[in-house]
Amino acid sequence: KADLWRMILLWEYGGLYVDIDAIPTGITPQMILPHDDAFFITDFDNTTSFHFIAASPRHPIIFLTLQHAISNLISNARDTLGINPVRFTGPVALRTGALMFIRLTDKKGVLPHDIILPPGEYSGPRGRKIRILESTGPHAASWVEREAMGPGRKEKLYKAQSMTHFTNANKNKTGISCIGAMLKHIDESYY
DSSP, X not given: XXXXXXXXXXXXXXXXXXXXXXXXXXOOGGGSOTTOSEEEEEOTTSSEEEEEEEEOTTOHHHHHHHHHHHHHHHHTGGGXXXXXXXXXXXXXXXXXXXXXXXXXXXXXXXXXXXXXXOSEEEEOGGGOEEEEEOOSGGGTTTSOBTTTXXXXXXXXXXXXXXXXXXXXXXXXXXXXXXXXXXXXXXXXXXX
C-alpha cells in the first residue's frame, strides 16, 4: 500500500520522496538541475532507487510504474498474501516503469527487457526526461545515508503508527487475501 501511495502522490503533486530512515546527506539542491524532470540515484544493485525519488507532477515514469504495479496486483488478486512488494509494487516496478518510459521513444529497439539502466540522462515521450545519478562505488554512502535512524528506531516508529514492514507482513497469515478480508467486512447492501 505504501508503494502505491508514494507513487500516487508523486504523480499528482510531484516532489521529493525519501524513505523515513534515509537522509540525503550528499544531494544538494544544486545537483537537481532545472531541466531534470525526474531524478533518481542508483541503489545497491545498480537499479533505480526506490528510497529516493524526485519527479515533476504527472511524470510518465511515475504513471508507467503505477500502471505496472496495479497490473501486477490485479493479475495476482486471488493470492495477495504471496505478493512480494519489492517485485510487484516497489523497486522492480519502478525499473519496469523506467524501461517502458524509454521504450516509448526508443525507435531502434535496443533495450532488452532485463536491462539495468546505467546512470545518465534519458529522454521519453513528449520531451520528458529522467536523470539517474550513480550512487554505487566510491559514492555509495555519500548521496543518501540508509538506515540513518539506527537499529530499532524504525521498528518503534512503525509500531507507534500501527504499521507493519512488508518483511513481517506474512507472519500472522490468516489464509485470507487482502482484498478478501476487505470484502468480508463490506455489507452486501452497501454496493
